């Protein structure tokens with residue numbers, strides 16, 4: 678099977694112009710088919726504060742009211758997505774920037790939860806793999822913003838780690854998918870503040886233990902839940918590591934590998 682790289686870039690890198698630019702140069706240089714999924718939570722939080730719209734995160738998910746939905750749509754599907762595409766074009770990588778409503782790529786439904794009202798947050802139901810496949814076949818790199826839709830005209834905010842997982846999983850029927858979660862740290866760390874403490878490999882059992890010891894917490898929990906979901910649903914390889922070391926992550930020389938028992 679032909680390899681496909683599904684790479685997710687986190688909000689802290691996106692928020693740093695120099696780091697984003699060098700990441701995108703490295704990304705543009707990857708040979709073969711690739712999809713970039715971006716977040717942008719940090720910038721959305723900043724803009725919401727400037728506009729006086731209060732924000733609440735529950736288990737790594739943003740509670741999304743009407744005003745917040747407007748902000749995240751403008752920030753993710755507008756500014757960040759188009760800025761990334763322009764940088765990739767400058768690096769001779771022909772890219773197209775889309776959200777889940779474009780080409781009906783990501784259909785979702787409003788999250789239902791027994792006790793928490795997340796507002797306009799979507800859980801993915803369907804990935805339109807033929808549209809993605811046809812863009813890739815034309816040597817176009819797809820850049821996905823974390824906004825989905827419900828087929829009834831409603832946009833929904835969806836966690837970017839989950840979008841990367843859903844796309845990776847769906848595309849595994851067609852390609853040998855390598856899912857790479859890249860962010861500002863060197864991987865899953867024994868001490869979250871010390872890049873020299875990378876855990877080279879994590880199994881479901883060691884994850885449970887590390888979580889219980891509070892070595893893994895906050896945003897790393899949904900990231901790892903998504904990573905294991907991907908691995909268990911046909912994705913060839915899942916790795917978490919530093920955006921600056923993209924090339925080494927691809928060559929399996931860096932970061933934390935998510936592995937079966």
Ligand SMILES: Nc1ncnc2c1ncn2[C@@H]1O[C@H](COP(=O)(O)OP(=O)(O)O)[C@@H](O)[C@H]1O
Pocket residue numbers: 686687688689690716718737859860861862864865866867868869892893894895896897898900
């Ligand atoms: N053991 C750990 N190793 C690395 N980071 C961790 C760990 N436990 C918690 N974290 C936190 O998880 C964060 C990454 O999650 P998140 O902010 O959602 O990622 P992203 O930038 O990709 O959106 C890190 O910035 C760090 O603060």
Ligand SMILES: CC(=O)N[C@@H](CCC(=O)OP(=O)(O)O)C(=O)O
Pocket residue numbers: 686687688689715716717718719721737738739749798799823834835836837838
């Ligand atoms: C529902 C939900 O939580 N959506 C996320 C989407 C952006 C995201 O995931 O950005 P990072 O990858 O930079 O964290 C949010 O609004 O924060």
